[in-house]
Amino acid sequence: MSFIDLTKEIPFQLPIKEILFGEGVAEKAAKLCEGYGRLHLVCDENTKDFVHVNGGKTILPSDQKPSIITAQKLAKEDCDCFVAVGSGTVNDLVKYAAHLAGKPYVVFATALSMNGYASANASLLPEQGLKHSYAATVPKAIYMDSEILTDAPKRLRNAGIGDSICRAVVQADCLLSHKLIGTPTYGEYFTLMQRYENEMFDSIEALAKTLTFSGVAMLMAGSSAPASGGEHMLAHYMELEQADAPHSYHGEQIAVTTVAMTNIQMLRLQNDFEVFGLEAVNEETALKYNKIKPCKIYVEDFQAIIAGHDQIEVKLAAIGAPTMPDDLGWNTPTFVKAIHEAKLTRDRITFLDLI
Numbered sequence: 001m002s003f004i005d006l007t008k009e010i011p012f013q014l015p016i017k018e019i020l021f022g023e024g025v026a027e028k029a030a031k032l033c034e035g036y037g038r039l040h041l042v043c044d045e046n047t048k049d050f051v052h053v054n055g056g057k058t059i060l061p062s063d064q065k066p067s068i069i070t071a072q073k074l075a076k077e078d079c080d081c082f083v084a085v086g087s088g089t090v091n092d093l094v095k096y097a098a099h100l101a102g103k104p105y106v107v108f109a110t111a112l113s114m115n116g117y118a119s120a121n122a123s124l125l126p127e128q129g130l131k132h133s134y135a136a137t138v139p140k141a142i143y144m145d146s147e148i149l150t151d152a153p154k155r156l157r158n159a160g161i162g163d164s165i166c167r168a169v170v171q172a173d174c175l176l177s178h179k180l181i182g183t184p185t186y187g188e189y190f191t192l193m194q195r196y197e198n199e200m201f202d203s204i205e206a207l208a209k210t211l212t213f214s215g216v217a218m219l220m221a222g223s224s225a226p227a228s229g230g231e232h233m234l235a236h237y238m239e240l241e242q243a244d245a246p247h248s249y250h251g252e253q254i255a256v257t258t259v260a261m262t263n264i265q266m267l268r269l270q271n272d273f274e275v276f277g278l279e280a281v282n283e284e285t286a287l288k289y290n291k292i293k294p295c296k297i298y299v300e301d302f303q304a305i306i307a308g309h310d311q312i313e314v315k316l317a318a319i320g321a322p323t324m325p326d327d328l329g330w331n332t333p334t335f336v337k338a339i340h341e342a343k344l345t346r347d348r349i350t351f352l353d354l355i
């Protein structure tokens, strides 16, 4: 039984002690969690049989919402360390419960559906209002059992591919923002995130690495910027506007909005152009537009980044991932509105600002 430790491939000093991937990781749970004191495991109905450790246990319903109230209840459990067994919701809840309790946590990933395992933020529902990102605890360790991840539903894996495939779109947005207002280009993080990108479609290991590196990039940058550009703004806008649409996973939404962003970027980057300034219409746009220094945008600077843009939709369609607003039950006129208005929601410069 041999596991690989992904931290060995990451050229940065991390607060995460180990990130193990391999066959039989879950079987070794009790041993891996030794040294963390009294444990409290949190899972849901779908993941309750994957990992066994001594200590307390909370089994959440399979349709558990990531509500802050649930995280507050979990935080009161009597233990020295939390053990999360799950993906999106369980990870977010435990990450935040650990933060509230001031205790460490480790996570056993059960699906490669999103890039949040390594991140320092949890996306949760407050008592009232809409989902929000909260500062939370970085796990002491991330454990990825290759058999559990291989057996997870294909739809979840496709969502993880969606949350990763936006890398080139985000990188182009970051470069544009760098040129206009001097924000970082995050080049070293994109190099890491790109390493296994081509293999992630048919290799669980490559997808595990790509998602981990994306989480690590956010952690190191102290910001979601290297993993979240115009495509995430579009998805958040649509989530609010189309709250009654059928449930879709975050990564599925990002697949669709990434395809839209590739088209926007390719269209905008047909010729060199100059930006003298942009007219602010609200507080968010004023925050970013007031910093703009007139500059010329050369297509050549973006060419290497957007070279694979025309293949993104093809690759997503080939694995059966959604690519069009319709595929998610989103209404197309609202999506067109999102393309024009999502830029008003955040002080981050992306190609949406040039529409």
Ligand SMILES: [Zn+2]
Pocket: 115, 163, 227, 228, 232, 250, 254
């Ligand atoms: Zn995302």
